[in-house]
Amino acid sequence: MEAQNERYSRQILFRGIGREGQQRLAAARIAIVGCGATGSALVNLLARAGVGSLRIIDRDYVEPSNLQRQSLFDEADAAESLPKAIAAAAKIARFNSEIAVEARAEDLVPGNVQALLEGVDLILDGTDNFETRYLINDFAVRQSIPWIYSAGVGSYGVTMNIVPSKTACLACIFPDSPRGMVETCETSGILNSAVNLVASIAATEALKILVGGVGAPSLRRTLLSFDLWTNDRAEISAAQPRPGCRACGERDFIHLAGEGRPHITLCGRNSVQIHERQRPISFAELDERLRPHGMVRHNDFVLKFWRDPYEMTLFPDGRAIIKGTSDPAVARSLYARYVGS
Numbered sequence: 461m462e463a464q465n466e467r468y469s470r471q472i473l474f475r476g477i478g479r480e481g482q483q484r485l486a487a488a489r490i491a492i493v494g495c496g497a498t499g500s501a502l503v504n505l506l507a508r509a510g511v512g513s514l515r516i517i518d519r520d521y522v523e524p525s526n527l528q529r530q531s532l533f534d535e536a537d538a539a540e541s542l543p544k545a546i547a548a549a550a551k552i553a554r555f556n557s558e559i560a561v562e563a564r565a566e567d568l569v570p571g572n573v574q575a576l577l578e579g580v581d582l583i584l585d586g587t588d589n590f591e592t593r594y595l596i597n598d599f600a601v602r603q604s605i606p607w608i609y610s611a612g613v614g615s616y617g618v619t620m621n622i623v624p625s626k627t628a629c630l631a632c633i634f635p636d637s638p639r640g641m642v643e644t645c646e647t648s649g650i651l652n653s654a655v656n657l658v659a660s661i662a663a664t665e666a667l668k669i670l671v672g673g674v675g676a677p678s679l680r681r682t683l684l685s686f687d688l689w690t691n692d693r694a695e696i697s698a699a700q701p702r703p704g705c706r707a708c709g710e711r712d713f714i715h716l717a718g719e720g721r722p723h724i725t726l727c728g729r730n731s732v733q734i735h736e737r738q739r740p741i742s743f744a745e746l747d748e749r750l751r752p753h754g755m756v757r758h759n760d761f762v763l764k765f766w767r768d769p770y771e772m773t774l775f776p777d778g779r780a781i782i783k784g785t786s787d788p789a790v791a792r793s794l795y796a797r798y799v800g801s
């Protein structure tokens with residue numbers, strides 16, 4: 461306890477937290493979905509702040525182009541193509557070994573959302589796509605778990621707290637994927653400062669909820685957006701659910717029912733993800749088998765296989781990310797040829 465008090469002494473001194481608030485943080489369980497730029501910053505802040513239990517869910521692996529903004533990762537992680545969830549957990553263990561971290565290198569989909577998100581007090585959004593956000597929203601509204609939406613692109617950031625049945629939910633504000641957000645980090649780039657600001661705001665709101673509950677008076681009840689380059693800033697009220705909202709009004713959770721989505725084309729990156737659960741793969745065996753067909757390399761977490769112009773990254777559960785094509789049919793056929801149909 462003494463060591464705890466020392467580690468968090470500057471935060472305990474802050475009157476919004478105090479000793480009791482710090483104990484609540486230690487007892488809290490959160491999930492962070494997506495550990496890219498925003499997710500890294502959220503994880504870094506909340507793990508250092510002493511949130512007792514973090515579940516980090518991410519489907520991707522570390523690449524050199526991530527290092528400009530994804531603050532938990534380094535060149536060694538990229539050289540090994542480590543799954544981001546695994547690399548993040550290893551990094552946290554070096555600055556706060558006293559909290560529990562669960563790394564899940566998985567894609568959040570309707571089939572696993574219950575297993576991956578149940579039992580947490582709060583869900584944080586570090587994803588880069590609306591499909592996953594609508595899935596989080598449906599699950600959070602159904603289970604009545606608060607969550608915080610965050611997004612960034614270019615020099616722009618946006619965030620909103622969602623307290624089911626008290627505030628607006630994501631579908632209240634955006635009944636369909638917003639058109640203004642079709643810009644992605646792949647096409648518009650992103651400033652690391654915009655990501656860090658949006659994560660700082662969301663992490664602070666998370667502390668308010670974890671310490672003071674969803675009724676905390678200082679909890680923001682707006683959709684807040686800003687552009688750090690133009691200095692524009694806007695806030696719209698999200699204090700009330702929208703009558704007739706598909707999710708929180710009619711409780712029609714269409715995204716939870718979306719079983720069996722076969723492929724996902726990743727955000728403008730000329731790559732396709734293939735879901736193949738229930739296909740546990742022996743990396744050593746596959747490495748041997750692929751050797752005559754191209755360059756292959758594996759560690760405990762990923763196997764990479766290069767065959768021009770494609771690059772395939774396989775995870776132990778059989779999931780694959782194939783770079784060099786945006787055509788699901790091409791990706792499917794490569795997978796069938798080299799891994800199995």
Ligand SMILES: [Zn+2]
Binds near residue numbers: 630631633701709
């Ligand atoms: Zn709603």
